Amino acid sequence: MRTRTRPLLTEWEWQAEAACRGMDSALFFSPPGERGRERGRREEAARAICRDCPVSGPCGRFARASRQYYGTWGGQTETERRSSASEG
Helix, strand or coil: CCCCCCCHHHHHHHHHHCCCCCCCHHHCCCCCCCCHHHHHHHHHHHHHHHHCCCCHHHHHHHHHHCCCCCCCECCECHHHHHHHHHHC
16 A cells, blocks of 8 residues: 655745744743733734745645644734634
8 A cells, every 4th residue: 555645845845934943932932821911012023023024924824724723823823813714
């Protein structure tokens, strides 16, 4: 029996061009208990990086397709992704 799989590299190659590559991932993921203004400031800082990122589209599509429940991906927070998923 032969199984055909797609090379994983093609699923991830967009990351090589990501503006966040090499940055501390803590900016993109909420620490336990983070709320309110503190969370809003961190999320806005992450979105600012994503705005100028050449691969924010593929990043966001990857997050939705792979059901990334946490973090800012492609300029969308986890709350925004859940909202857009329930609308569509």
